[in-house]
Amino acid sequence: xxxxxxxxxxxxxxxxxxxxxxxxxxxxxxxxxxxxxxxxxxxxxxxxxxxxxxxxxxxxxxxxxxxxxxxxxxxxxxxxxxxxxxxxxxxxxxxxxxxxxxxxxxxxxxxxxxxxxxxxxxxxxxxxxxxxxxxxxxxxxxxxxxxxxxxxxxxxxxxxxxxxxxxxxxxxxxxxxxxxxxxxxxxxxxxxxxxxxxxx
Numbered sequence: 001x002x003x004x005x006x007x008x009x010x011x012x013x014x015x016x017x018x019x020x021x022x023x024x025x026x027x028x029x030x031x032x033x034x035x036x037x038x039x040x041x042x043x044x045x046x047x048x049x050x051x052x053x054x055x056x057x058x059x060x061x062x063x064x065x066x067x068x069x070x071x072x073x074x075x076x077x078x079x080x081x082x083x084x085x086x087x088x089x090x091x092x093x094x095x096x097x098x099x100x101x102x103x104x105x106x107x108x109x110x111x112x113x114x115x116x117x118x119x120x121x122x123x124x125x126x127x128x129x130x131x132x133x134x135x136x137x138x139x140x141x142x143x144x145x146x147x148x149x150x151x152x153x154x155x156x157x158x159x160x161x162x163x164x165x166x167x168x169x170x171x172x173x174x175x176x177x178x179x180x181x182x183x184x185x186x187x188x189x190x191x192x193x194x195x196x197x198x199x200x
Contacts, residue, residue: 016138016149024154029191032080036195039084044196051089060086060095064103067185071107071158072114074131079104083185084192097182097189104181108151108161112174115165124166127159135159140167144177151180152187 039047054062066082069075079100086096118124128136135156138146140163147169150160164174 015141016146016155021149021153021155025152028154029187032188033191033195036084036192037198040196040198047084047196048088051085051087053089054085055089055091060091060099063091063096063099064106067100067103068107068110071104071161071181072110074127074158080188080192083189084196087189087192088196093189093193097185100189101182101185104185105178108157108178108181109175111158111161112165112169112171115162116168117165118162119166119168124162127162131159136163136166139163139169143169144173147174147177148180151178152184157181 058065063082063086066077067079070077070079083096083100086099087093091099115124118127135150136159138150138155139160142149143164146155147160147164149155150157161174161178164177
């Protein structure tokens with residue numbers, strides 16, 4: 001036990017630097033807000049039409065799947081783009097948050113069980129070496145706190161879900177920590193709504 005404590009104290013891998021993390025989060029949220037502000041100012045008509053067509057084609061389940069996939073697997077899908085489609089394409093704030101939040105939590109659960117099933121395989125080793133090393137190291141060091149932070153900050157959330165499954169976190173603890181994802185979805189939707197409306 002002492003050896004493990006010493007390793008975590010002395011080894012910098014996975015250590016969270018609060019100031020750096022807050023700065024990264026602020027930058028990403030600012031870029032999201034600026035991007036949506038510019039979209040609303042210069043491409044409002046086109047964006048509303050694209051969003052309306054998307055929602056007419058796939059509805060809330062499309063938002064659910066689009067948010068689920070990158071939280072369950074290392075797939076580079078732009079979740080905020082699909083949340084934008086839902087918000088201004090006819091679903092509104094409440095239903096977009098419900099579909100997006102449910103998709104994110106479901107994706108996280110899939111990632112947890114994938115990590116649990118692959119924990120002792122070469123495939124998981126490859127995953128941590130090439131994609132999920134930071135997430136694995138963060139939750140190995142901080143446990144539920146690290147997972148909860150990954151739900152609302154730039155720490156890779158999907159990789160952390162795989163990692164806690166592989167590391168044996170109880171599913172009940174996992175479910176408690178990932179509820180922070182609702183805050184992530186809610187803040188992003190609020191920024192999208194305010195930014196797209198633009199200055200009043």
